[in-house]
Amino acid sequence: MTVPWLLSDAHGHMGTKAERNERREAGIPSILCAITPKEAKELIRESREENLGGEDGRQQERYLFPAAGIHPWYADRYELQDMETWMERCPLIGEIGMDSVWCSVDLKTQEIRFRQQLELALRQNKPVILHTKGQEKEIGDVIRQYPNRYLVHWYSCDSYLEKYLEMDCCFSIGPDVWWNPSVQNTARQVPADRLLIETDGLDAVKWAYEEGIKAFKKNIIKKPETWEGTEHVTFALAHTLEAVAEIRHMPPERLGEEIRDNLLRFCGKSI
Numbered sequence: 001m002t003v004p005w006l007l008s009d010a011h012g013h014m015g016t017k018a019e020r021n022e023r024r025e026a027g028i029p030s031i032l033c034a035i036t037p038k039e040a041k042e043l044i045r046e047s048r049e050e051n052l053g054g055e056d057g058r059q060q061e062r063y064l065f066p067a068a069g070i071h072p073w074y075a076d077r078y079e080l081q082d083m084e085t086w087m088e089r090c091p092l093i094g095e096i097g098m099d100s101v102w103c104s105v106d107l108k109t110q111e112i113r114f115r116q117q118l119e120l121a122l123r124q125n126k127p128v129i130l131h132t133k134g135q136e137k138e139i140g141d142v143i144r145q146y147p148n149r150y151l152v153h154w155y156s157c158d159s160y161l162e163k164y165l166e167m168d169c170c171f172s173i174g175p176d177v178w179w180n181p182s183v184q185n186t187a188r189q190v191p192a193d194r195l196l197i198e199t200d201g202l203d204a205v206k207w208a209y210e211e212g213i214k215a216f217k218k219n220i221i222k223k224p225e226t227w228e229g230t231e232h233v234t235f236a237l238a239h240t241l242e243a244v245a246e247i248r249h250m251p252p253e254r255l256g257e258e259i260r261d262n263l264l265r266f267c268g269k270s271i
Contacts, residue, residue: 010196040086094129
C-alpha cells in the first residue's frame with residue numbers, strides 16, 4: 001500500500017518476516033523490541049544484516065532500531081544476566097516496566113528487575129521504552145530516580161500524565177486512538193516534539209480494532225471504523241497518524257514528518 005505521508009513506528013515487535021519486509025520496503029523507521037533472549041538474538045542479527053548496505057558494504061538509510069529488555073511479564077522467568085549481553089548490543093533498552101493489569105508476576109519481583117535494567121540503561125547511556133500498564137504512578141515515581149530519556153508506549157491511563165510530561169518523556173500513541181478517549185487525551189496533551197505513533201505489532205493492531213468494534217456495539221462510541229488494515233503495518237500506521245492529525249488539527253503530511261523526526265532524535269540518529 002502506498003501512503004502519501006512519511007510514516008514511522010516507535011514501538012513494535014519482531015512479528016513475521018513479511019511484516020519486517022514491509023517495514024523495510026516502505027522505508028518505515030521502526031523501533032522493534034525483543035522481550036526474551038532468543039528473540040533478542042534474532043532481532044540483533046537481522047538488524048545488523050538489514051542495516052548494513054549492499055555489496056559495497058556502505059551503510060544505507062537505517063530503518064530498524066533494535067531494543068531489548070526483560071518485559072514485566074517475564075520478570076520471574078529471566079535474570080538480568082540472561083538478557084544483559086543482548087541489551088549491551090542494542091541502542092535502546094525496552095520494553096521494560098511494571099504491569100498489574102495483564103500480568104500475574106509478583107510486583108516486587110517486577111520492580112527489582114525493572115530497577116536493574118534502569119541502572120544498566122544509565123550506565124550505558126541508552127534511552128528506555130516503558131511499559132506502564134496499571135503502574136503509571138509507581139513507575140513515574142521510580143524513573144525520577146534514574147534521569148534518562150524515556151519513551152512511554154501506548155499510554156492509556158486517565159491520570160498521572162503530567163508526572164511524565166514534567167520529566168520530558170516522549171509518548172507513542174497506540175492504534176486504538178480512533179476510539180479510546182484516554183489515548184486521545186494523550187495524543188492531545190503531549191508536546192509536538194515528544195509525540196510519536198506506534199503499532200505494538202500487528203497482533204496489537206488487530207486487538208485494538210476488535211476492541212473498538214466491541215465499544216461500538218456497547219454504544220460506548222458513536223460509529224465503527226470500517227478499515228481493513230490489521231494485516232499491514234503501513235495501513236495501520238497511516239490510520240493512526242490520520243486520527244492523531246485530526247485530534248491535533250493539523251495536516252497528516254506535516255505531522256508525519258514531525259513524528260518521524262522525533263523518533264530519529266529519540267534514537268540518537270542525526271537528522
